[in-house]
Amino acid sequence: MHLLHAQIAQQSVAVRTSKGKVWSGKIEKVEEQFVQLRYQSNVLVHVPISVIEEVRQY
Secondary structure: OOHHHHHHHOOEEEEEEOOOOEEEEEEEEEOOOEEEEEEOOOEEEEEEHHHEEEEEEO
16 A cells, blocks of 8 residues: 555545545544545544555545
8 A cells, every 4th residue: 555655745645445435635644543534624534444445646
């Protein structure tokens, strides 16, 4: 996965989960079990790393 690079660069990413949900936004922080993603510029979403299927930068 490209999570570490995206975290360092604070780049915008699209994260797809195993249930097909797509979250897009800027990575705020990568924790042990969760990724904090800033969604629509004002909502902070915690996405469990265990359900992440794909990460794309855009």
